[in-house]
């Protein structure tokens with residue numbers, strides 16, 4: 040982070056915390072320069088950034104003042120999905136979203152790709168080159184079915200940060216988190232079964248259920264504390280639910296981290312009703328808080344939690360390296376891994392293992408956590424600035440995704456189609472529901488660096504939404 | 515191939531064809547050296563090799579003579595598996611076999627790994643290094659769901675050699691052939707369905723059926739012409755069979771290539787009964803004959819053949835790059851790919867694409883075809899030499915696998931356990947049957963270079979079998 044960014048963040052935080060009140064005059068450039076031991080131009084840059092974010096306004100010849108800002112938009116209320124098992128739809132829409140990936144001219148706010156442009160990733164391909172040159176035997180041959188032991192040992196160590204105690208033998212490497220979830224699910228469920236999900240729920244997981252003909256029951260979910268345990272309990276009394284899929288840490292799309300007591304409560308509920316828990320921890324390492332939040336798996340004493348994760352968000356999607364800690368389902372999971380794919384690519388496994396072993400991983404993740412946190416602040420400011428009033432916005436506790444709820448009548452599927460023509464891709468909320476609810480919502484990828492170009496895109500997005508609202512009102 | 519190997523092969527062929535009769539004197543070293551324009555020592559090396567193979571015997575002071583050899587063992591007769599759908603068992607046994615992979619001190623005659631030690635593979639890691647260094651963006655990001663277009667274009671071109679006409683859009687890249695088969699099967703079948711297989715059938719495919727709870731009906735199969743179409747037809751009349759899995763070219767484990775008329779006959783049968791054909795072409799490029807044999811897919815006019823393949827046998831297993839040509843099932847296959855794994859690793863896809871584009875692939879495969887053909891001749895000689903009488907041995911038309919049928923009472927599962935203690939791994943025939951038939955058979959991987967050490971292993975194997983037979987006779 041450069042000095043001016045650091046300073047700008049510090050000031051933004053103070054404004055946010057009310058240390059400088061709205062309308063109050065800020066310290067002079069000279070005073071700040073003196074206070075922080077930075078140059079005049081650094082302070083000027085910092086003030087410029089805050090001005091861009093509309094947090095402060097300059098007044099000619101008298102300095103900078105805290106801007107009279109719009110009130111912070113409220114967070115979305117508890118969701119209220121249909122309370123019965125349904126078949127998942129929306130595949131065409133997901134396919135359209137995925138189709139956008141190839142198009143480099145598209146502003147890809149719809150996907151969930153992390154920022155892979157940071158220099159802290161460079162050691163990764165240095166490692167990969169080294170491996171390719173020095174270990175041809177390893178990269179050409181079949182690997183162990185459970186995955187490379189050196190990588191599993193590194194993962195076991197990493198997971199301790201989230202309280203997950205597992206040895207290399209408890210871990211099975213998969214081709215990404217998607218494969219982990221699909222193997223886990225298929226080891227426990229069969230077609231026709233019912234599985235509970237958070238609502239909204241990551242569309243990839245939904246499509247996985249569709250692929251295996253498993254019905255989804257969407258459970259009301261709070262944007263700050265997660266799935267409603269009460270609603271899940273009610274559903275359990277009514278339906279023969281086999282398991283529940285959760286993203287309890289830095290949820291996709293809502294960004295919450297379930298409080299520890301709720302994590303334990305849902306585990307207790309699962310024990311009472313003999314449910315399996317599919318815990319998707321893919322964003323867990325990107326929490327704002329430090330140390331990172333605990334996994335539900337960390338309290339799992341009878342092996343009913345299948346922890347699924349990958350390096351897709353923390354390092355890069357192209358690695359396709361994920362894993363499962365399958366608990367009591369280990370034998371079936373290993374068999375399903377064999378049945379669905381056999382072994383996993385050794386090259387990227389080896390690259391990740393040495394990236395972690397040499398300390399690059401921790402450095403990189405520490406950096407990305409900061410970057411994403413700043414990105415989200417910036418994007419939240421932009422949304423507040425450019426989107427019309429009457430919206431709700433999540434306050435993510437980690438990850439890099441923002442969820443915006445618009446007035447009931449706005450149809451983001453339609454708006455999205457118009458935006459696609461402007462080379463802007465968004466994820467309409469309906470992808471995150473089995474039955475296409477949340478059409479008035481959208482998910483925004485704040486992994487994209489907050490450049491001026493992206494600021495313009497957010498402005499265009501706001502404008503498109505404003506037009507849609509007006510058009511609705513006029514009818 | 516070195517000069518002496520070339521000469522040895524030539525002479526071996528002449529002996530095989532009867533141009534030199536048993537007991538006949540062979541040309542003198544000097545005469546051959548003159549005839550072929552090679553050095554004396556080259557001829558001596560060639561003769562030494564033929565002596566090692568026990569094709570010729572030296573007689574002091576009078577030269578080399580064609581050895582009085584054992585009769586060539588017969589090929590296995592048409593198999594006679596149980597004629598009803600059964601659930602697949604044998605997972606523990608397969609797991610044991612896979613477990614041996616990690617152990618480098620094991621003579622791995624049980625697996626199906628190709629020889630990855632040839633120098634013609636070197637350009638592959640040169641390409642991979644180059645890609646890692648010059649295309650970090652490509653290797654870090656998600657790829658197209660169907661797989662990289664450049665690779666699909668190369669595959670489309672390759673497939674023309676087998677008569678398969680497909681464009682890049684007709685191809686979906688997968689993480690190896692295992693994943694291809696599993697996605698293909700799961701796009702067409704559901705749990706409880708019945709699928710017909712050749713008998714014996716590659717154990718990986720069997721376990722895939724088990725994973726998805728699909729029942730297998732094993733169809734009698736001839737070791738030279740493939741599945742019995744008549745038996746399949748009878749089965750179709752009795753059971754609601756959804757599809758048939760075939761490895762028609764260089765079959766694993768029997769090594770046959772189905773004659774073209776039988777390929778067409780089975781396609782016609784599938785059309786009459788509305789069956790899907792899962793055609794596994796993984797060994798198709800390694801046929802002894804040139805040009806390579808046609809695929810069933812090449813005659814498929816209504817898109818009912820799902821062609822599955824990979825570069826596991828032709829290049830290297832560690833790449834995990836395979837593909838499906840899904841015909842009329844494209845939409846479901848694409849969805850199943852998304853549901854089971856999302857996208858595939860870009861790095862190895864890119865490496866393979868340039869390996870093909872730069873002409874290295876064709877050079878390598880041409881070379882490997884020759885090497886494997888020679889290996890199989892050598893291993894066949896060794897089996898003939900070291901195994902007891904009364905056995906049947908396949909005469910593979912490509913690939914690098916040999917199937918040996920021993921007298922009824924020999925239990926290769928037990929023998930295999932003893933051999934494992936001697937660090938020799940074999941694949942007992944029972945893995946190749948849903949219900950553990952073929953315990954008296956074994957499959958031998960002739961991909962391993964025929965070194966002296968491996969010759970000793972084959973001798974040990976023969977000895978273990980001889981002991982088992984004697985022990986049985988004594989009871």
Ligand SMILES: Cc1ncc(COP(=O)(O)O)c(C=O)c1O
Pocket residue numbers: 151214215216217218241243286291319321348349350351356359360361855856
């Ligand atoms: C919550 C969640 N789970 C799973 C995945 C899939 O991860 P992978 O790319 O490792 O298969 C994603 C990626 O978008 C995700 O957001």
Ligand SMILES: Cc1ncc(COP(=O)(O)O)c(C=O)c1O
Pocket residue numbers: 380381626689690691692693716718761766794796823824825826831834835836
């Ligand atoms: C007939 C057959 N099909 C499929 C496979 C699996 O191939 P892959 O390693 O590409 O998944 C093999 C490998 O042993 C095989 O022999």
